[in-house]
Amino acid sequence: MSIEFKNFSFRYDALVNPTLKGVNLRITKGEKVLIIGPSGSGKSTLGQCINGLIPHAIEGEMSGELLLNGKDSQSLKLIAHTELVGTVLQDTDSQFVGLTVGEDIAFALENQQVPVAKMYSVVKATAKMVDLESLLHHAPHDLSGGQKQRVSLAGVLVDDVDVLLFDEPLAALDPKTAKKTMEIIDELHRDSGKTIIIIEHRLEDVLTQHVDRVILMDSGEIVADTTPNALLMSGLLEKHGIRQPLYFSALKHAGCELTEADNPAYLSSLPVEAFAPQLQQWAGNQTTEAAQEEPKTLLEIRGLTYSYDGEKNALEDVTFSVNRGEMVSILGKNGSGKSTITKLIMGVVAPDAGAIYFNGQDFNEQSIFERSKKVGVVMQNPNHMISHHMIMDEVAFGLKNLGLSDAEIEQRVLEVLEFCGLSKYRHWPIDALSYGQKKRVTIASILVMEPELLILDEPTAGQDYRNYSAMLSFIKRLNKERGVTVIIISHDLHLVLENTTRSIVIADSKLIADAPMTEVFSQPALLDAANLATTSLYELAVRAGISDINGFMQQFIETESHAK
Numbered sequence: 001m002s003i004e005f006k007n008f009s010f011r012y013d014a015l016v017n018p019t020l021k022g023v024n025l026r027i028t029k030g031e032k033v034l035i036i037g038p039s040g041s042g043k044s045t046l047g048q049c050i051n052g053l054i055p056h057a058i059e060g061e062m063s064g065e066l067l068l069n070g071k072d073s074q075s076l077k078l079i080a081h082t083e084l085v086g087t088v089l090q091d092t093d094s095q096f097v098g099l100t101v102g103e104d105i106a107f108a109l110e111n112q113q114v115p116v117a118k119m120y121s122v123v124k125a126t127a128k129m130v131d132l133e134s135l136l137h138h139a140p141h142d143l144s145g146g147q148k149q150r151v152s153l154a155g156v157l158v159d160d161v162d163v164l165l166f167d168e169p170l171a172a173l174d175p176k177t178a179k180k181t182m183e184i185i186d187e188l189h190r191d192s193g194k195t196i197i198i199i200e201h202r203l204e205d206v207l208t209q210h211v212d213r214v215i216l217m218d219s220g221e222i223v224a225d226t227t228p229n230a231l232l233m234s235g236l237l238e239k240h241g242i243r244q245p246l247y248f249s250a251l252k253h254a255g256c257e258l259t260e261a262d263n264p265a266y267l268s269s270l271p272v273e274a275f276a277p278q279l280q281q282w283a284g285n286q287t288t289e290a291a292q293e294e295p296k297t298l299l300e301i302r303g304l305t306y307s308y309d310g311e312k313n314a315l316e317d318v319t320f321s322v323n324r325g326e327m328v329s330i331l332g333k334n335g336s337g338k339s340t341i342t343k344l345i346m347g348v349v350a351p352d353a354g355a356i357y358f359n360g361q362d363f364n365e366q367s368i369f370e371r372s373k374k375v376g377v378v379m380q381n382p383n384h385m386i387s388h389h390m391i392m393d394e395v396a397f398g399l400k401n402l403g404l405s406d407a408e409i410e411q412r413v414l415e416v417l418e419f420c421g422l423s424k425y426r427h428w429p430i431d432a433l434s435y436g437q438k439k440r441v442t443i444a445s446i447l448v449m450e451p452e453l454l455i456l457d458e459p460t461a462g463q464d465y466r467n468y469s470a471m472l473s474f475i476k477r478l479n480k481e482r483g484v485t486v487i488i489i490s491h492d493l494h495l496v497l498e499n500t501t502r503s504i505v506i507a508d509s510k511l512i513a514d515a516p517m518t519e520v521f522s523q524p525a526l527l528d529a530a531n532l533a534t535t536s537l538y539e540l541a542v543r544a545g546i547s548d549i550n551g552f553m554q555q556f557i558e559t560e561s562h563a564k
Contacts (some may be wrong), residue, residue: 001029001068001069001084001162001163001195002026002027002028002029002067002068002069002070003025003026003027003050003066003067003068003163003195004025004026004027004065004066004067005023005024005025005026005046005049005064005065005066006024006064006065006066006067007022007023007024007063007064007065008020008022008023008024008049008062008063008064008065008066009021009022009023009062009063009064010045010049010054010060010061010062010063011060011061012045012058012059012060012432013059013060013061014429014431014432015432018061018220019042019045019220020042020045020046020049020220021219021220021221022064022221023042023046023064023220023221023222024222025046025215025222025225027195027197028195029162029193029195030193030194030195031195031196031212031213032186032189032195032196032198032210032211032212033195033196033197033198033211033212033213033214033215034198034199034200034203034206034211034213034214034215034228035047035197035198035199035200035214035215035217036199036200036201036203036214036215036216036217036242037216037217037218037223037240037242037464038218038240038241038242038464038465038466038467039434039436039437039464039467040434040436040437041217041218041219041220041464042217042219042220042221043199043217044167044199044434044435045220046199046217047087047165047167047197047199049066049073050066050068050085050163050165050197051081051082051085051087051165052073052076052078052080052081052082052085055074056077056078056081057078062074068081068084069084082161083161084161084162084163085161085162085163085164085165086156086159086161086163086164086165087156087164087165087166087167088149088152088153088155088156088164088165088166088167088169089152089167095152095155096140096141096148096151096152098140099139100136100137100138100139100140101127101132101135101136101137101138101139101140101143101151101154102123102127102136102137104140104151104154104155105123105126105127105132105136105151105154105155105158106119106123106158107155108155108156108158108159109122109123109158109159112159122158123136123158124136126154126157126158127154129154129157129184130150130151130153130154130157130181130184131150131177131180132147132150132151132154135147143335144334144335144339147334147335149169149171149173149181150177150181153166153169153181153184157188161194162194162195163194163195163196163197164185164188164194164195164196164197165197165199166185166196166197166198166199166200167199168199168200168201168435169181169185169198169200170182170200170202170205170206171201173334173491174332174333174334174491174531174532175205175491175493175531175532175533176333176528176531176532176533177333177334177531178202178205178491179205179208179533182205182206182208182209183208183209185198185209186209186210198211201242201243201460201464201465203237203242203243203244203245204243204244204245204246204494204536207228207245207265207266210266211228212227213225213226213227214226214227214228214231216231216236216237216240216242218240223236223240224236227265228265228266229260229263229264229265230260231265232244232245232248232264232265233258233259233260233264240466241464241465241466241467241469242464242465242466243465243494245265245267245536246494246497246535246536246537246540246556247267247270247536247537247539247540248264249556249560250279250537250540250556251264251275251279251540253282253556253559253560253563254275254278254279254281254282254283255278255282256275256278256279267536267539267540272540272543272544273543273544275544276543276544276545279540279541279544279546279552280544280545280546282555283541283546283548283551283552283555284551285555295323295324295325295326296323296324297321297322297323297324297360298322298323298324298326298358298359298452298453298485299321299322299345299356299357299358299453299485299487300321300322300356300357300358301318301319301320301321301341301354301356302319302354302355302356302357303317303318303319303353303354303355304317304318304319304341304344304351304353304354304355304356305317305318305351305352305353305354306340306344306349306351306352307352312509313352313509314337314340314509315337315340315341315344315506315509316509316510317353317354317510318337318341318354318506318509318510318511319354319511320504320511320514322453322485322487323485324483324485325479325483325485326485326486326501326502327476327479327485327486327488327499327500327501328486328487328488328500328501328502328503328504329487329488329489329490329496329499329500329502329503329504329517330487330488330489330490330503330504330505330506331490331491331493331496331503331504331505331506331520331530331532332505332506332507332530332531332532333507333530333531333532334491334531336506336507336508336509336530336531337506337509338457338489338506339380339457339489341489341506342377342455342457342489344356345363345371345375345377345455346368346371346372346375346377347363347366347367347368347371348368350364351364358371358374358375358453359374359452373449373451374451374452374453375451375452375453375454375455376446376447376449376451376453376454376455377446377455377457378442378443378446378454378455378456378457378459379442379457380457380458382435382438382439382441382442383438385442385445386430386438386441386442388430389429389430389431390427390428390429390430391417391422391425391426391427391428391429391430391433391441392413392426392427394430394441394445395413395416395417395441395444395445395448396409396410396413396448397445398445398446398448398449399412399413399448399449412448413426413444413448414426416444416447416448417444419444419447419470419471419474420440420441420443420444420447420470420471420474421440421467421470421471422437422440422441422444425437436464436467439459440467440471443456443459443471447474447475447478450482450484451484452483452484452485453484453485453486453487454475454478454484454485454486454487455486455487455489456475456486456487456488456489456490457489458489458490458491458492459471459472459488459490459495460490460492460495468495472495472498472499475499476499486500488500491532493521493532493533493535494535496517497517497518497521497535497537497553497556497557498557498560498561500517501516501517502514502515502516502517503515503516503517503520503521505520505526505530505532506530507529507530507531512526512529512530513526513530518550518553518554518557519550521534521535521537521538521553522538522549522550522553524538537552537553537556538553541553
């Protein structure tokens with residue numbers, strides 16, 4: 001099936017300016033195309049035009065043409081679109097229709113009146129592909145973010161459509177599952193010959209498998225339509241705020257001169273050995289860190305155990321502490337118990353055993369409201385946190401409860417919106433924002449309260465590199481200047497590498513490591529136990545024959561922080 005945009009523009013009814021402007025793009029049958037771009041660039045809007053949500057479910061003004069197999073998309077009914085294009089959404093909660101995982105996967109088959117006996121075997125085989133066999137009888141809404149994403153993926157895989165559209169398929173996945181997802185998508189592409197369109201921020205994770213073309217979008221326009229190798233060498237990624245692969249940045253920092261012929265988009269085929277002398281020399285340049293003053297404990301977790309169902313422990317005898325002024329990461333696979341720690345600190349659930357101390361006080365004796373003044377939590381899904389229609393009202397809500405003057409509230413809200421890159425949207429309704437922009441609104445509404453401890457649960461999900469870099473710069477500034485302690489719960493190893501100094505690793509409800517971040521990242525077996533993958537920096541260092549991988553990573557972090 002071919003997809004063709006001819007001088008195509010689209011404006012949402014709620015907005016004055018068009019989101020897509022004069023788009024010309026042709027995707028031919030059997031291609032595998034990646035669409036990237038910063039938040040608000042029009043990537044998801046382009047996807048909604050392809051799958052028929054625009055104009056059938058989302059209203060707005062269109063001009064130009066969108067042809068599907070030569071037919072004008074506007075002449076097709078929504079059902080005709082869904083028979084051609086299957087979509088895995090970024091916001092998985094809005095895609096579930098079944099009461100169990102099995103029912104949800106079977107939904108498309110039921111609509112096609114597939115016999116129950118055949119349906120059962122197809123659902124089981126599809127669930128096995130995405131590692132969901134043991135969860136077929138679970139409710140989708142009870143699953144972790146990554147598990148939900150796999151349910152959505154399975155729901156599309158059972159349906160025989162011509163085009164598979166993945167909107168941020170890796171957003172909620174741990175690195176190992178993300179890699180497996182890309183392998184599944186690639187296998188699907190090779191075996192079925194279907195057209196695959198991937199909309200994603202995580203360029204490096206997508207490029208673990210071959211991609212035919214990359215479409216770079218910004219401000220509603222196509223900036224580049226080229227091969228992955230040509231795009232990496234063009235300098236356009238930096239210009240448009242897309243994060244380059246870690247290994248590519250390291251090679252550039254070391255002064256290595258790459259060409260397209262080196263196949264720089266794919267580390268597996270890059271001739272690393274040829275650049276080994278430069279990498280080894282660069283790795284030996286790191287400086288020793290200045291001695292730190294004696295730390296003071298802010299948060300202490302002692303022997304924490306919790307079970308949701310009274311049978312299987314989500315956390316088991318977990319003990320660690322966080323010092324005042326630290327930036328610490330909590331790592332682990334989907335469903336390992338990372339987010340349960342947050343719920344226990346917040347007081348949403350009470351531990352079965354163990355205790356939590358904050359500034360030496362027993363947190364179990366304090367109410368949720370008392371804890372909320374000291375600990376700010378930014379949840380993974382922004383839709384679970386938003387309660388107002390307008391951005392300014394949402395961010396100001398917590399301050400109004402403190403009885404501050406209108407002038408002070410406005411000043412603090414505008415300051416935090418500026419830091420979070422949202423000031424130009426301050427008079428917008430929240431519904432008009434992208435998923436990543438909504439995420440920033442929720443972060444702004446927490447930061448404006450100036451908590452002592454800030455917990456960020458997957459802060460990069462659905463966010464582009466430029467925006468979350470600006471946001472993390474702000475959080476680092478809060479950390480340095482105001483002494484706010486930060487815990488980052490994340491699958492994004494790049495984020496953790498660049499922004500935290502110590503990692504607490506949870507696997508199967510138990511704590512398996514509490515060590516300096518570079519030490520954790522230099523141990524493949526440890527990372528594997530937590531369903532995390534080694535970063536491309538580790539692979540680069542090993543192939544370049546660098547013995548001090550910990551030092552190599554430190555040098556990279558130091559160089560990156562000076563480059564920003």
